[in-house]
Amino acid sequence: MARASSVKDVAARAHVSLGTVSNVLNRPERVSPATRAKVEQAMRDLGFVRNESARQLRAGRSRTLAYVLLDARNPFFTDVAQGAELAAESAGLSLFLCHSGNRPSREADYLAHLVEQRVQGILVTPVDPHAAVLDDVRRNGTPLVIVDRTREDAEFCSVAVDDVLGGRLAVEHLVEAGHTRVAFIGGPETIGQVRDRLAGARQAWAAAGLPDDQLTVIATDALTVAEGRSAGERVMGIGSSRRPTAAFCVNDLLALGLLQQLSTAGLSVPRDLAIVGYDDIEYAAAAAVPLTSVRQPRQELGRRAAELVLDEAEDPDHQHQQVVFTPELVARRSTLG
Amino acid sequence: MARASSVKDVAARAHVSLGTVSNVLNRPERVSPATRAKVEQAMRDLGFVRNESARQLRAGRSRTLAYVLLDARNPFFTDVAQGAELAAESAGLSLFLCHSGNRPSREADYLAHLVEQRVQGILVTPVDPHAAVLDDVRRNGTPLVIVDRTREDAEFCSVAVDDVLGGRLAVEHLVEAGHTRVAFIGGPETIGQVRDRLAGARQAWAAAGLPDDQLTVIATDALTVAEGRSAGERVMGIGSSRRPTAAFCVNDLLALGLLQQLSTAGLSVPRDLAIVGYDDIEYAAAAAVPLTSVRQPRQELGRRAAELVLDEAEDPDHQHQQVVFTPELVARRSTLG
DNA sequence: TTGTAAGCGTTATCAA
């Protein structure tokens, strides 16, 4: 494949100067119709395509945003991405998705690459919101917004959902349904969300005046379907006198795994165990027993994050903001019998 | 935020020439340890980050691949992406994901942008494999591989799975289990996969000597959970004497929707209706009744596609190849009672 | 070992 043609080649073929070609591209009204036609014909003949690197080098900034996400298989993140996409689109930018797969090294590689590319802004759901890589991006001047995680300092904009409230909503719902022995399923506690949802669960539990030891924490190693199945086995291993009558899972994948494990074992949901999930992914409503779940405004999260990153890129007086959205409980058959 | 610093700034601060700075970056062994240390210190002081646009402009090519996919929410595509990622990583490249959301205009925008960025190569699962946008990319000299779709001409490399065979495997499995009235659920038929899987289904049906009219086609408008539910209602509306005893769904999302609809209606899978899905996504195994499904080597698909696109980018003697992988049936409870 | 200078393709300024 021959070298792609440049404005210079177009100029030569159209017998005009290089500046005129550029004008055709950027200020066509300044060019006489005749020469414009000539130039456009030459472009077609040569299959001319602007070289974005050169434009960018000249302009100092690119026309792209990027979202570095933890897990492209988790519908939560793809919904966030979709929201960001909409915002990017209306700003005339492209959004690239980068999949860190929960690996700090890949995340770091992507962030470094994006900074080198001088993207307009980066959205990231980081493996660890306190990792130094994020501060490096900031220091290098690329706007960055943290999505679905928070940091105590105000070094970055962030958008997140109130997970303490979400945990509270879930457990209040179970308490109202009369449950007095509940399992909290999730982990590891290194994940802020796990801690927050547990804290909310405990708040609701205490507020209902129920004894601490009747809220059992079942720790998992990850938030996956497989871990949900394994948690199911552990729940069922609890002696029937002390066995919880309901479970609150930190996300829907766990809840789906739990549901499957129970139904494999011939138990019925919600009769034998009521289940509340978290995230309200599409598969939650589509499960054989539709899952009660805590819904987060996912698209809105992405949209707002993209807006913030653009504000940071464009407004010299930009102030960092921590946006916190409110979750909402969606009750379905898995708790309503 | 002040302008990011350049090699020139670093050179000034380290009191060396700009060429030396470049050497530190690209051929550090040619620089004396003392000056190298000086330069590296200056880089740290200034928070220097290479400008990738400039490098790229100079080098004429970028260090990225991109995969333009139809639907980031469909685990099939994210698994393909993961395979591509692995291949990209071992070639030292970054992979960006672009989500067309099944919209030809977004797909075209992304492709145009990627060509302008002079990415090393593009993988794409196109809305329409015959659309002219693909030929435009080719004409502009960017290597492009079609993923999970095929074209009759040999203008592009492509990687796909034998969908006719997949359809045959699914229906052979049902026939072996003794079913003589089967529903084929899927659509629209504009999607090549739908046509191929149906063709395979019919082959297996005919080979078993079963009458045409006992293989009922239930057309859907899309391959989604919601459409699966609606198909479920239609299946159940068929008079019991003529109602199919098994269904083959063109993908797992349809199958999951169907499964949910049936269980909502109090029917049992596989007793009242056996179900075979397609894709073997994670949620298929995790459904309340684990789904029998046709598995495609998804990661392998992505890996191979990335390899082909790199070959096209690097080997002047590159020959286009149509790679076809073989699917495999995974039997689970939804057909095994 | 280090420095100088040309050039990648684009845009924008200024002059013709």
Place this chain on the structure above:
DNA sequence: TTGATAACGCTTACAA
């Protein structure tokens, strides 16, 4: 209306 030229930041001959 069009053309010549400089500049963006980097890499790489080539010269010192």
